Amino acid sequence: MRTRYGLVFAFIALSACNQQAGPIEVEGKDEAEAAPAVQPMVPGFYAIKSEDTVYSRTRLAEGGSYTDYDAGDNAVGGGSWTSDGATICFDPAGDGENQQESCWINDAPGEDGSFVTRLVDGDVSYVVTPLGE
Numbered sequence: 001m002r003t004r005y006g007l008v009f010a011f012i013a014l015s016a017c018n019q020q021a022g023p024i025e026v027e028g029k030d031e032a033e034a035a036p037a038v039q040p041m042v043p044g045f046y047a048i049k050s051e052d053t054v055y056s057r058t059r060l061a062e063g064g065s066y067t068d069y070d071a072g073d074n075a076v077g078g079g080s081w082t083s084d085g086a087t088i089c090f091d092p093a094g095d096g097e098n099q100q101e102s103c104w105i106n107d108a109p110g111e112d113g114s115f116v117t118r119l120v121d122g123d124v125s126y127v128v129t130p131l132g133e
Contacts, residue, residue, distance in 0.1 A: 039086070039106040039107065039108060039109045039115040039128075040083060040085055040086065040106070041060065041081070041083040041088040041106065042060070042083075043060045043061055043062045044059070044060055044130055044131075045057065045058075045059045045060075045130070045131040045132075046058050046059075046060070046128050046129065046130055046131060047128070047129045047131055048126050048127075048128055049126060049127050049128075049129065050126065050127065051127065054071070055126070056068045056069060056070065056076070057069045057131065060081055064080050064081060064082060065078065065079070065080055065081070066078055066079060066080070066081045066090065077092060077093070078092070078093055079091050079092035079093045079094075079099075086105050086106050087103055087104070087105050087106075087120070088103065088104050088106065088117070089101060089102070089103040089104075090102055090103075090104075102119060102120070102121070103119075103120040103121075104117040104118060104119055104120065105117065105118050105120055106118075106128070112129070113129065113130050114127055114128060114129040114130070115127070115128055116128070
């Protein structure tokens with residue numbers, strides 16, 4: 001079950017992940033200044049949570065790998081990740097039932113940088129908060 005929470009980013013076949021959002025039109029600003037319609041995923045450290053519970057923390061590495069951590073900073077899972085704009089796909093290591101590829105679509109970030117991510121093929125969603133290194 002922990003792997004499922006770590007899959008929030010996961011963080012799937014890339015052909016199923018080819019969804020792209022168009023730019024947001026903001027009156028009085030050109031496209032370069034407009035806020036993003038979605039939050040693209042980049043390497044970094046993130047908390048995955050519901051409104052009141054942190055499920056895991058996930059580090060996305062530059063080379064396309066990710067590691068999930070529990071509250072005690074113990075690695076509890078991982079695998080590989082890819083991102084295509086608003087969509088991020090995770091392929092956990094292993095072949096178990098909870099270790100299948102999944103893709104997520106991110107909403108635009110809030111003022112604090114956090115955003116909602118939603119499972120492409122389901123009704124699961126989480127709040128993702130970037131963490132300082």
